[in-house]
Amino acid sequence: MGSAAIRVENLSKTYGHGDSAVRALKRASLEVQPGEVVGLLGASGSGKTTLLQCIGAIIDPSGGRIRLDGKTVYDNGWKTTDRRALRRDHIGFIFQRPYLVPFLDALENVALLPMLQGRSDAKARRRALELLTRLGIADRATMRIEQLSGGQQQRVAIARALANRPPVILADEPTAPLDSHRALSVMSLLYEVARDFGTAIIVVTHDENIIPLFQRLYRLRDGVLREEAGEGRPIFPETRGV
Amino acid sequence: MINLAYRDIADGFGRYLATALGLGLLIGVTLTMAGVFRGMVDDGKALLRASRADIWVVQQDTLGPFAEPSSLPDEMRRGLLALPGVARAGNVAYLTMEVSDQGRSVRILLAGYEPGAGGGPEYLVAGRPILRPHYELVADERTGFALGDRIHIKRHDYTVVGLTRGLRSPAGDPVVFLPLKDAQQIQFLKDNDAIFREKRRLAGNPLFNPPSNPALLAAIEANQFANHRVNAVLVRVLPGYDAHAVAAEIERWLRLTAYTDEQMTTILIGQLIAMASRQIGLFLAILTLVSTAIIALTIYSMTQTKLKEIAVLKLIGTPNRLIAGMILQEALGLGFIGFIVGKLAVTYWAPLFPKHIVMLPCDTLSAAGVTLVICVLASLAGIRGALRVPPASAIGG
Numbered sequence: 001m002g003s004a005a006i007r008v009e010n011l012s013k014t015y016g017h018g019d020s021a022v023r024a025l026k027r028a029s030l031e032v033q034p035g036e037v038v039g040l041l042g043a044s045g046s047g048k049t050t051l052l053q054c055i056g057a058i059i060d061p062s063g064g065r066i067r068l069d070g071k072t073v074y075d076n077g078w079k080t081t082d083r084r085a086l087r088r089d090h091i092g093f094i095f096q097r098p099y100l101v102p103f104l105d106a107l108e109n110v111a112l113l114p115m116l117q118g119r120s121d122a123k124a125r126r127r128a129l130e131l132l133t134r135l136g137i138a139d140r141a142t143m144r145i146e147q148l149s150g151g152q153q154q155r156v157a158i159a160r161a162l163a164n165r166p167p168v169i170l171a172d173e174p175t176a177p178l179d180s181h182r183a184l185s186v187m188s189l190l191y192e193v194a195r196d197f198g199t200a201i202i203v204v205t206h207d208e209n210i211i212p213l214f215q216r217l218y219r220l221r222d223g224v225l226r227e228e229a230g231e232g233r234p235i236f237p238e239t240r241g242v
Numbered sequence: 243m244i245n246l247a248y249r250d251i252a253d254g255f256g257r258y259l260a261t262a263l264g265l266g267l268l269i270g271v272t273l274t275m276a277g278v279f280r281g282m283v284d285d286g287k288a289l290l291r292a293s294r295a296d297i298w299v300v301q302q303d304t305l306g307p308f309a310e311p312s313s314l315p316d317e318m319r320r321g322l323l324a325l326p327g328v329a330r331a332g333n334v335a336y337l338t339m340e341v342s343d344q345g346r347s348v349r350i351l352l353a354g355y356e357p358g359a360g361g362g363p364e365y366l367v368a369g370r371p372i373l374r375p376h377y378e379l380v381a382d383e384r385t386g387f388a389l390g391d392r393i394h395i396k397r398h399d400y401t402v403v404g405l406t407r408g409l410r411s412p413a414g415d416p417v418v419f420l421p422l423k424d425a426q427q428i429q430f431l432k433d434n435d436a437i438f439r440e441k442r443r444l445a446g447n448p449l450f451n452p453p454s455n456p457a458l459l460a461a462i463e464a465n466q467f468a469n470h471r472v473n474a475v476l477v478r479v480l481p482g483y484d485a486h487a488v489a490a491e492i493e494r495w496l497r498l499t500a501y502t503d504e505q506m507t508t509i510l511i512g513q514l515i516a517m518a519s520r521q522i523g524l525f526l527a528i529l530t531l532v533s534t535a536i537i538a539l540t541i542y543s544m545t546q547t548k549l550k551e552i553a554v555l556k557l558i559g560t561p562n563r564l565i566a567g568m569i570l571q572e573a574l575g576l577g578f579i580g581f582i583v584g585k586l587a588v589t590y591w592a593p594l595f596p597k598h599i600v601m602l603p604c605d606t607l608s609a610a611g612v613t614l615v616i617c618v619l620a621s622l623a624g625i626r627g628a629l630r631v632p633p634a635s636a637i638g639g
């Protein structure tokens with residue numbers, strides 16, 4: 001299908017050289033359609049983070065091809081000159097840990113992205129507040145990052161990933177620091193974003209409560225990627241919203 | 243757009259301010275050292291400037307009266323006045339001594355001059371000039387003397403009638419003016435006991451004290467206990483005369499050495515304070531170098547401690563331009579606050595120094611320039627490091 005939002009072909013990644021080389025990804029291929037939310041499973045060290053960071057233009061793959069929105073961004077070498085702009089405009093990344101900018105408050109951490117895209121301060125802040133409200137932390141908007149709990153920080157990071165309404169969201173265990181109720185509501189938000197904006201989303205998870213939600217799953221085993229059918233259980237209405 | 247530098251500074255303002263204060267004190271010390279250096283040179287010239295002499299006439303073949311002892315008879319003045327081109331000639335006598343005022347001991351330069359003939363203070367900041375022929379002082383305010391203070395020097399009490407500002411000897415001691423005759427007497431007289439012994443010795447000698455002629459002893463005493471020597475004669479030349487030519491005439495006819503004012507300045511700067519100023523100059527150079535290194539390192543390590551945050555900023559797509567701008571602004575802020583603090587520090591602590599500290603605007607300006615250059619260079623090094631940090635390093639480890 002030519003219209004896939006994410007299309008990865010034979011992607012390889014080897015860390016290091018010679019004897020100490022680690023083949024973290026072995027010719028992985030995957031495809032995610034716009035508006036689709038897929039799960040990525042695998043034991044620790046199987047290469048999930050590596051795959052996400054390659055797609056997210058954070059680390060360099062060793063070979064293969066990546067197409068985002070029908071545009072080839074990597075083909076045995078980066079085809080885009082400004083990977084930072086690619087990250088900013090096309091990819092929302094939710095890391096395993098929040099990685100917020102400590103000297104900005106919660107709202108500014110989110111608003112910075114639309115501002116970097118050239119939106120007005122007022123508009124960027126309005127959008128950031130909207131997202132924080134949906135994530136249930138609007139009352140923490142002007143707080144220093146270090147005053148927020150781990151779960152609150154992670155929700156700020158999620159809001160930041162959504163702030164530029166990117167066509168692709170890569171979430172690396174986004175619900176790990178959250179309790180099961182919050183985890184479900186974050187997943188419900190991701191589904192809403194996928195439905196409303198046609199965003200393609202990959203979610204890495206271990207969470208037994210979340211795995212049944214995916215219609216489609218990928219599993220990594222020692223760098224080898226396989227597709228599996230998921231249960232595709234709908235999220236119950238009472239878990240939606242916060 | 244959010245100003246990243248401002249937000250970062252505000253977030254850790256205490257530490258930032260403490261760093262800036264530290265740099266400020268360092269800049270302050272460097273500025274002070276420059277001020278001490280300038281002060282030495284300025285002190286060297288202060289008395290010359292105030293004396294407003296075109297020519298300094300001193301004992302033959304000496305560098306007097308400050309760099310070498312010089313002594314010449316006071317009647318030379320009359321000979322000088324007879325020379326063509328000489329408008330005014332004034333005898334001066336200088337001596338450095340320690341006097342005490344209300345239990346406090348002060349080292350001063352006593353400058354004896356003839357009011358009206360030159361060599362006196364240029365202007366006063368308080369009181370009046372010396373009007374009586376004896377026992378009056380015009381003191382520099384650095385002595386700590388106040389108007390009306392009575393200062394005991396050798397055998398007499400002197401009253402402080404006027405105050406000057408910024409008048410120091412080339413050695414840095416505050417200058418105290420007094421009538422020439424008093425200065426000559428102080429220079430010549432020993433303490434009372436010595437005089438008493440001398441007088442007794444004279445009186446006991448029948449040659450000097452013949453019973454037939456009591457006036458002889460009085461005449462001898464008058465000659466013995468009066469001093470007719472001075473250290474220099476200050477000459478002003480008539481308009482239209484060249485000081486160099488007049489000085490040459492003086493040397494030719496009176497067998498004295500005559501320096502023009504600018505030669506005298508050269509002697510003072512060159513001979514008297516050259517060693518001290520070279521010492522301080524070298525110290526200043528080293529201090530500047532050390533300050534430069536510390537400021538540069540501080541700014542550089544400030545960015546090094548922020549590499550993680552910078553990697554996060556890159557990760558989410560912040561362009562290099564904004565990151566570089568943040569580092570540069572923070573460095574300039576540090577330099578700016580540091581410089582202000584340094585300047586204020588010097589202004590506040592300069593009066594506490596016993597030596598004169600002169601802050602020339604050009605020194606302050608060049609210090610500001612050097613600080614600016616250091617900040618920019620150090621932040622360039624920091625920016626280089628920041629731009630090289632891979633975004634992935636934010637999430638590694």
Ligand SMILES: Nc1ncnc2c1ncn2[C@@H]1O[C@H](COP(=O)(O)OP(=O)(O)O)[C@@H](O)[C@H]1O
Nearest residue numbers: 015022024042043044045046047048049050051
């Ligand atoms: N920066 C790195 N340098 C070397 N090896 C790495 C690096 N990052 C990950 N690896 C290795 O690659 C493999 C996959 O790691 P990762 O993608 O983090 O797995 P997962 O996210 O599934 O736990 C592991 O064997 C890990 O040790």
Ligand SMILES: [Mg+2]
Nearest residue numbers: 048049050096
């Ligand atoms: Mg991982």
